[in-house]
Amino acid sequence: MVFNSCFDIIGPIMVGPSSSHTAGVVSIGKFGHDLFGGVPESVKITFFDSFAETYQGHGTDKAVLGGLLGLGTDNPGIRHAFELAQQEKMNVSFQLEESCPYYEHPNTLLVNMENRFKQTEIGGVSLGGGVSKIFLINGQPADILLNSKIDIGSIRQRYLQDRR
Numbered sequence: 001m002v003f004n005s006c007f008d009i010i011g012p013i014m015v016g017p018s019s020s021h022t023a024g025v026v027s028i029g030k031f032g033h034d035l036f037g038g039v040p041e042s043v044k045i046t047f048f049d050s051f052a053e054t055y056q057g058h059g060t061d062k063a064v065l066g067g068l069l070g071l072g073t074d075n076p077g078i079r080h081a082f083e084l085a086q087q088e089k090m091n092v093s094f095q096l097e098e099s100c101p102y103y104e105h106p107n108t109l110l111v112n113m114e115n116r117f118k119q120t121e122i123g124g125v126s127l128g129g130g131v132s133k134i135f136l137i138n139g140q141p142a143d144i145l146l147n148s149k150i151d152i153g154s155i156r157q158r159y160l161q162d163r164r
Helices: 006-010 019-036 049-054 060-068 076-087 152-159
Strands: 042-048 091-097 108-114 119-128 131-137 140-145
Touching: 019 060, 019 108, 019 119, 019 131, 019 152, 042 049, 042 060, 049 091, 049 108, 060 076, 060 108, 140 152
Parallel strands: 042 091
Antiparallel strands: 042 108, 108 119, 119 131, 131 140
């Protein structure tokens, strides 16, 4: 795990209850929002292992939706992510799986985002303490730590193609 400061060890300022099941997942969703270029019209979220077992109780479902809506880890709007997604007319579906075929860790998820012009899929893992990582973008392996500085433009150039 890579730490940039003591705040990475302590964990982020966040809406709880869990740094790994909420804060780390918000940052994965927010990465998806930024990479996609805004709020998708449709999203399919697949939770694996521990996330599949506890996603509602730990707020993991609200966390990923909050991030996909562009909210940060400390935004109290995360608690109302389902209502906000409905206001944005985001079509949301969840799928639960026992284990992730792409990455071996109990806190993994895939997010498939679409609108009429494009489709983007990311795989993320929440490593604990609010630290998370993107391990997959559109079927290509990735290794992007979300607690480090990210150049979203170069990531788009490397991984994305419009379907226009």
